[in-house]
Amino acid sequence: MLRILIATLCMMPYLCSAKIIDSKVLDNGGNGPFNAVVTSDSSLENYVIYRPKDLLTTVNSSSKLPLVVFANGGCMDTSYPFQHMLSNIASHGYVVIALGKMQYSLDDRQLNKASNAMIPKAIDWATAQTANPLSEFFQKLDLNKIAIAGQSCGGAQLLATATDKRVSSYLMFNSGIGDMTMADANEQSLKNLHAPIIYLVGGPTDIATDNAKLDYQRINHVPIVFANHQTAGHSGTFEQPHGGSFSTLAIKWLDWQLKNNDSNASLFLSSQDTSFPHWDIKAKQF
Numbered sequence: 001m002l003r004i005l006i007a008t009l010c011m012m013p014y015l016c017s018a019k020i021i022d023s024k025v026l027d028n029g030g031n032g033p034f035n036a037v038v039t040s041d042s043s044l045e046n047y048v049i050y051r052p053k054d055l056l057t058t059v060n061s062s063s064k065l066p067l068v069v070f071a072n073g074g075c076m077d078t079s080y081p082f083q084h085m086l087s088n089i090a091s092h093g094y095v096v097i098a099l100g101k102m103q104y105s106l107d108d109r110q111l112n113k114a115s116n117a118m119i120p121k122a123i124d125w126a127t128a129q130t131a132n133p134l135s136e137f138f139q140k141l142d143l144n145k146i147a148i149a150g151q152s153c154g155g156a157q158l159l160a161t162a163t164d165k166r167v168s169s170y171l172m173f174n175s176g177i178g179d180m181t182m183a184d185a186n187e188q189s190l191k192n193l194h195a196p197i198i199y200l201v202g203g204p205t206d207i208a209t210d211n212a213k214l215d216y217q218r219i220n221h222v223p224i225v226f227a228n229h230q231t232a233g234h235s236g237t238f239e240q241p242h243g244g245s246f247s248t249l250a251i252k253w254l255d256w257q258l259k260n261n262d263s264n265a266s267l268f269l270s271s272q273d274t275s276f277p278h279w280d281i282k283a284k285q286f
């Protein structure tokens with residue numbers, strides 16, 4: 001009976017059991033305790049899943065895995081420029097679902113815009129998989145620990161979909177809405193936020209820094225961190241091995257917010273912390 005039910009549900013592909021159809025490994029699987037793999041899945045077309053290779057061992061060694069959904073720069077359907085960071089996050093015990101199909105080079109297929117609707121759809125897929133006894137992800141995802149992240153225009157997509165109550169944290173990379181309208185988001189979309197948020201920007205040469213500063217001033221209803229790398233620019237450190245310090249700082253945030261690692265709090269809340277020397281970090285409403 002269960003198999004008949006699953007077969008019926010598979011008329012909607014994202015409800016089918018996960019099945020890897022393509023994979024690759026970056027940076028020797030990342031610098032975290034769990035070797036990460038980058039995969040395409042037959043039940044989730046037009047996405048890439050960055051995940052620990054051995055889900056069972058990872059869950060047994062730590063706990064159920066938090067979920068991160070990532071929207072890309074330019075609102076495009078490729079996470080290729082950010083793959084080193086996203087794979088590295090996965091190596092620290094996360095499942096990251098990024099909008100757009102797998103790529104082995106940035107020009108190996110035509111790129112298109114990704115829709116805002118792809119963000120909640122990724123969460124829907126994860127919800128279906130963790131409830132499906134035939135899925136490798138069965139009972140391995142912590143659906144109470146979900147973050148949305150976005151870079152540049154992807155950050156606007158984050159703001160446009162931020163009302164989703166399943167989300168418990170946000171990460172804005174090189175992004176800020178300011179007085180713009182982009183991806184159906186504008187200043188009023190800041191009110192959609194209902195959980196702690198961090199902005200990570202790249203200093204005066206990052207075109208998003210001024211808008212991010214405006215957002216920081218305007219957000220007065222949720223905890224917020226503003227982290228500014230003095231020299232990184234709009235491309236951050238994403239092309240460095242493991243995604244560089246943008247990746248490291250993002251993992252510190254995720255571990256604090258989604259894994260209750262309160263020892264990381266001082267990094268974001270204390271002006272005396274000097275562990276990230278190229279970053280200026282401030283916070284409010286905590």
